[in-house]
Amino acid sequence: MKLKLLILMVFFSTMALAQEKEGNMGSVTGTVTTADGNSGQGVDVKIKELNITTTAGADGNYELKNLPPGKYTIMIAKGKSDGYSQEIEITPENEHILLNIQLDYSSQKLEEVIVSSGGNRFAKKESDDVSKMPLKNMENPQVYSIVSKELMKEQNITDYNSAFKNIPGAGIAEVRNQGRTTNMSRGFPTPQLVRNGVGSFTYNTIDPANLERIEVIKGPSATLFGSTISSFGGLFNRVTKKPFDTFKGEISYSAGSWDLNRFTADINTPLNPEKTMLLRFNTAFHSENSFQDAGFNRSFLLAPSFSYAVNERLTFLLDVEFGIMKGTSPTRLAPYISKDPTKPALATSIEDMNIPYTRSFANNTVNYNGQQYNIFAQMKYKISDTWNSQTIVSRTRSSSEGYVVSLSALSDTTLRQSVTKQDYPYYGTDIQQNFIGDFKIGEHRNRVVAGLDFYSLKAYRNDATVNMPAIDYRNPGAAYNNFTISKIEPLFNNVTFNNFTSNNEQTYSAYVSDVFNVTDKFIAMAGVRLDRYFNKGSYYPEKDLTVGDYNQTAFSPRFGLLYQLIEKKLSLFTNYMNGFNNVGGSDFNGNPFKPSQANQWEGGVKLDLNKFSATVSYYNISVTNMTRPDLDHTEGSFLIQDGTQLSKGFEAELIANPVPGLNIVAGFSYNDSKYTKASADVDGLRPSTASSPTMANVWASYRFINGPLSGLGVGIGGIYGSKYYQTNTHTFTFSIPEYTVLDASVFYDRPKFRIGVKVDNLTNEKYWSYRLAAQNPTRVTGSFTFKF
Incomplete structure (x- = not known):
């Protein structure tokens, strides 16, 4: 007994000493x-x-x-x-x-x-654009992904679309005429319409040379950004490079497959000893041919940016991009759909068509010229210690002039080339005033943004289309060589050109959002937007006729809750977000249509452990007020507005640095999307525009940190997409096969220079975009960068 008592005394004494220590x-x-x-x-x-x-x-x-x-x-x-x-x-x-x-x-x-130091190089999540205020990722109940310029450099990216290999669920880019691109977000096509957090209606090829990062904001985001520049699945924000206060620069040259020649320069310098005036200049020249028998792209970019800190309170920024390009239009193929139910199409997939992979059915003489400018002017003023003012003016112009080609399958063995001669200029303006506050009410912190937004888009069209004779696309013979500009141009002498104002839209908006700290760990977010939309319709001057003009008003709320189980390390979150699309027209009774609405409910987990950063979420997006054919009034092709669509799924993203020098970026997405009340031919089916249900991406690289091999690195990664549809109806489906594309790189990065070699599509996989455009086979790119 005494021995037991002695042991207990020693034990508790030890514990007490430990606790005291x-x-x-x-x-x-x-x-x-x-x-x-x-x-x-x-x-x-x-x-x-x-x-x-x-x-x-x-x-x-x-x-x-x-x-x-x-x-x-x-x-x-x-x-x-x-x-x-x-x-x-x-x-x-x-x-x-x-x-x-x-x-x-x-x-x-x-x-x-x-x-x-071999740190977590790609885990930079902090952004002032995502919530239009400074807000840490671990405090934000919204999901977003970042592709940094460092990751793009490591992957030796020379074209904008390749950067989206790092985004969960983005899929293969859908490249349209003029080179503009659309990627996927949560089952919805999402175009590239946002630059530095505001509207930038760029309808031409985007060069990555001036990008600091790409921000992908997930889910309906109309509350802060409006419906004109965001889809029901989210938006893509291009953040450009800005001046900083030291002299630094890079000059780079890349060369590779299909006569790639690319030169870029990035030079930054202070302009005065006080470093209040800063200048940064980016430029790029890009020339590349297609892997197919015809196709090319030549482009030139100038992108200066200038900042001036007048004093500690007032700062100005002017950011400009000017680009010109010349090239052939991207492939656009419409599959053959038989109109005779007794003779259905034999080809029900792009593989079944057996189109020669390297044949373009184009000609380099049939091309177009593009031009664009993006002007971003910003004034920041510190009103007080708790309030700041931000005034932004964004002006854009995109145009294309020349010839673009589309292909249509007329049977299981023939196709037709159509050529459009066009002159399309687009003009966009976004003027925005934000007041951003960070203050306390009692013991509760409030971070508020309140803003006014004016957005305008105007576009003109002058075009005509001619059709060429059908050819056998498997064995075209001498007819393949008849597709030249000298034989096409005379056909336009006998056609009527359409010359009209195609878009004339204006939106006046007001919004407010508050991030409220209930406690240090528990955060609530609430916001609302009011949009007043004016569509002046399409104007045909030869008839003095305006068609499709209408006005609409829409409200867009959002809410969010976040609780940090471990402060700044582990957060649980949920959100409700809303988006809308304006819908013109009226039903049989003359009632004007309302905006269609997308309502998202989402919940998930965010993790930040320095070496590991992750986001896992489940979302459910319900779209209402969609239009569909009015089956009770078919004689006039009337529409009724009671259609619905559901898009739900799971997303996961991991950015890891498990050991010094090893960096991993990985993502997975599963999307279940279907029409739940729609036209009879598609009701209950997955929209053909929703892309692959299952997608995955990964990139892993290792860089030696110390020793004689310091700076030497290797990287490998890839993307996967499951089977999806170009056409998906109850009577006919046309599918695109699943794909797995692997890439690898070797690089040597030192303080004064960088050498890199990248091999895309290591296994020479054949795969296609939604527009049935064949994607690049194995491609090798080498680059050398001089730093100063």
């Missing part, structure tokens, strides 16, 4: 920021005397725990910080120390620090 332990916490105010993500913070190191997370926060009493030196362990260090002392009266660290270099320089 633990109670005397100290900690140091804080936030690392760069000189330009951005997050210091990836920076290693070290206690020199104890050789203990931690890494700042995506929001720049760090924590050093269980430190015994004593005097210590806090320092940046890796990267150049000009000798940053600070002495601290941990005592019983000073156990928990708050130490915020501001680096003396910009976020541009920070990337070199992260590379040298």
